[in-house]
Amino acid sequence: MSTYNDVVLAFKNHFTTEPRVFFSPGRINLIGEHIDYNDGYVMPAAIDKGVWYAVSANHSDNINFFSTDYNESYTTTIHQIHPQQSWKNYVLGVLHILEEEKISIGGFDCVFGGNLPVGAGLSSSAAVEGGLLFALNTIFNIGLDRVTMAKMAQKAEHSYPGVKCGIMDQFANLNGQKDHVILLDCVTLDYQHFPLQLNEYAIYLINTKVHHSLASGEYNKRRHDCEEGFAILKEKIGGDIHSWRQITSDQVVLHQSYLTDKVFDRSLFVTQEIHRTQKAGKLLQQNNLKEFGKLMFQTHEGLSKLYEVSCTELDFLVEQAKHFTEVIGARVMGGGFGGCTINIIEKEKADAVISTITSAYQKQFNIVPEVYQVATSNGTYEITL
Secondary structure: OOOHHHHHHHHHHHOOOOOEEEEEEEEEEOOOOOOOOOOOEEOEEEEEEEEEEEEEEOOOOEEEEEEOOOOEEEEEEOOOOOOOOOOHHHHHHHHHHHHHOOOOOOOEEEEEEEOOOOOOOOOHHHHHHHHHHHHHHHHOOOOOOHHHHHHHHHHHHHOOOOOOOOOHHHHHHHHOOOOEEEEEEOOOOOEEEEEOOOOOEEEEEEEEEEEOOOHHHHHHHHHHHHHHHHHHHHHHHOOOOOOHHHOOHHHHHHOHHHOOHHHHHHHHHHHHHHHHHHHHHHHHHOOOHHHHHHHHHHHHHHHHHHOOOOOHHHHHHHHHHOOOOOEEEEEEOOOOOEEEEEEEEEHHHHHHHHHHHHHHHHHHHOOOOEEEEEOEOOOOEEEOO
16 A cells, blocks of 8 residues: 655656646445435445546556555556556556547646545445546646546546446446545435534444455346346236336335345335435434444345345354444445444543454454544645645
8 A cells, every 4th residue: 555655756757747636536425325326325435545647648648557555567558558457457548548538638647646546336346436537627627527537537437447337336436525524315316415524433444355266256147136026016016117216115015026136126126216315315414323223234134134145254243243332333344245344432432442343353263353533525636746
């Protein structure tokens, strides 16, 4: 992992141009899981861990990258953008989309690196894509707004990396606000910022250090179950239904006999989670953090029992968290089957609570979990030197 100083020093060592420096954040998602592809809402926030970029136009056709995290260089020209391997595809994917959109840029020198833990589900790929796009937009005066850049960064990840991600990660990366979360409508991309006044609490991520290999196949099964459930419920309920938002949990229960057990469970979770996420926004407006935390626990229960994307390790961490009144909310964050739990914990008691939880986890699974305290951040921005 790299620091701001590592990136700036590496630029001075590799290039003679004078860089402008940018910070591109990772993201968390407080609530609204697995409903981005089910007409739902998500509630992400940009965080204070991310990727630093030092970038300067070099007045040539050459594009020069150096990754401080991998200690690797790559050089090409603005006329020779082709897929490569590993980290290169994430930056080259951005250049490919600019080319597709017929947006012209010149050559540039670029050093980047960050402090997002690998595999923790904090969206390092979106930070890489959004950071480069924002830097180039600034340096070459392209004139793109942040929502447009989020859409383009999503396309970039679809291209050379080949990851068919949703819009949430890139949107949070570019549109975050410090001390706020974003309530994002995944259908229209309408969004609102809601205050997140943590006061005596802070956000802690506990990384299980496991990732179960069945995740990708199971993800596709969940999507299929949801599509099947929606089609059946739309027919049985009748009327002009074109979205999960128009179906309530009560209606799912009323028509349970028409659904298989799995499809019923998935449908119930989707309708409940859409409602929870909308309710969560209202609770934050009221600065009611404790009730918000209860929704996080409910989401985990749904993800574990109804949507079945948790695992033994994640469930263990959340169950341990429930033993402490200092933990007002906890759940699995992200796709599931491993990765992190996100926890809102009273700051003064956090060290003792986390020590007890992680010790119990290590004893149970013989794995030492990693813990990260994170705070909210503004979306990608230029650092004034």
